Every structure is written in structure tokens, then in C-alpha cells.
Amino acid sequence: xxxxxxxxxxxxxxxxxxxxxxxxxxxxxxxxxxxxxxxxxxxxxxxxxxxxxxxxxxxxxxxxxxxxxxxxxxxxxxxxxxxxxxxxxxxxxxxxxxxxxxxxxxxxxxxxxxxxxxxxxxxxxxxxxxxxxxxxxxxxxxxxxxxxxxxxxxxxxxxxxxxxxxxxxxxxxxxxxxxxxxxxxxxxxxxxxxxxxxxxxxxxx
Numbered sequence: 674x675x676x677x678x679x680x681x682x683x684x685x686x687x688x689x690x691x692x693x694x695x696x697x698x699x700x701x702x703x704x705x706x707x708x709x710x711x712x713x714x715x716x717x718x719x720x721x722x723x724x725x726x727x728x729x730x731x732x733x734x735x736x737x738x739x740x741x742x743x744x745x746x747x748x749x750x751x752x753x754x755x756x757x758x759x760x761x762x763x764x765x766x767x768x769x770x771x772x773x774x775x776x777x778x779x780x781x782x783x784x785x786x787x788x789x790x791x792x793x794x795x796x797x798x799x800x801x802x803x804x805x806x807x808x809x810x811x812x813x814x815x816x817x818x819x820x821x822x823x824x825x826x827x828x829x830x831x832x833x834x835x836x837x838x839x840x841x842x843x844x845x846x847x848x849x850x851x852x853x854x855x856x857x858x859x860x861x862x863x864x865x866x867x868x869x870x871x872x873x874x875x876x877x878x
Contacts, residue, residue, distance in 0.1 A: 688749030746777025
């Protein structure tokens with residue numbers, strides 16, 4: 674893949690959170706050279722927590738040597754944290770990916786798969802106690818809108834995925850690309866990753 678082209682694969686599962694996916698996708702789709710595809714349990718429709726089905730391009734088992742993956746949260750993360758087959762696949766997929774990102778409780782799945790061991794990470798603050806119970810060696814950051822640690826990016830709940838996505842675009846493609854993407858979406862991102870009023874709201878700090 675040429676250096677100016679990146680492929681982002683969205684990992685879908687039943688009962689994923691719609692905005693976790695399509696907030697970041699809205700911004701990332703505005704960047705020239707970025708291709709976005711979707712992987713589900715099987716190729717075909719996967720239903721979100723909001724009831725909207727999304728058509729996936731390929732099955733999880735068909736995803737090989739991904740470039741960038743994004744793991745959303747949602748109600749469907751709860752049963753998957755004890756699904757050994759899925760966690761084994763996710764662990765192997767994260768190891769082979771160049772960059773791994775998550776929104777909301779998607780970080781709980783990554784942690785349960787061992788893909789955040791040795792990393793700093795955050796998650797949805799409403800579900801933080803549950804999400805942070807996973808992983809053998811994760812440095813969970815209670816007060817963070819998103820956390821960047823080397824090749825791992827994790828964000829807090831739902832809408833914060835857009836802020837992480839804007840920062841992610843800036844890191845990979847430059848400030849101009851991030852500004853253009855957010856302006857086209859008429860979105861004003863929060864640029865301070867430590868700004869997290871929801872950690873206080875939910876009594877974490």
C-alpha cells in the first residue's frame with residue numbers, strides 16, 4: 674500500500690453502537706487516500722444497538738494483515754468479552770494490524786483479548802468500572818477523552834470517538850487534513866485529550 678494510502682477496517686458485531694462507528698467514519702471518509710471497509714461475523718448485514726443494519730464487506734475470518742482497525746463499543750461488547758473464539762481472533766488481528774483504535778467499550782474487547790496489555794488506555798466513563806476490569810496489564814486512564822499510546826488509540830464514550838478521529842487524522846495526515854475533514858462535517862472537535870468532564874460526572878476522579 675502506498676505511503677499516502679491507508680485502509681481502515683471497522684470491526685462490527687451484533688448490537689454495536691452506531692455513533693461509535695459513523696462519527697469517526699464521517700471524518701475519516703473526508704481524507705483523500707483513506708479506504709474504509711467493514712468486517713462482521715459474516716459478510717452481510719449486522720444490526721446495531723439502534724436497530725439499523727450495516728452491510729459488511731467481509732467476514733471476520735476473511736480479514737488478513739489489516740492496516741488500521743477500529744473496534745466500536747455497544748451492548749454487544751458484553752457477551753463478546755467471554756467469547757473465546759472472538760477474543761482469540763481479535764488478539765491475532767490486533768497483533769497483525771499496523772494501528773489499533775477503539776471507541777467507547779470497544780477497549781474492553783481489546784483488553785479482554787490481551788491487545789492492550791502494556792498500554793495506557795481509556796473507555797466509556799459510564800461503563801468504566803466494567804471495561805477496566807479486563808486485561809492483565811492495562812494502565813487504565815480514568816480522566817481522558819482519548820489516549821494515544823504508540824500504535825493503540827482508545828477513546829471514551831460514543832461521541833468522543835469523533836475527537837479521537839480528528840486527532841488521529843492530524844497525526845497520520847497532518848493538521849490541514851484534519852481541519853478540512855472537520856470543517857466539511859461542520860464539527861468543532863475538542864482538541865484536549867485530557868478534557869473529560871464525564872469522569873467527574875461518574876465519580877471516577
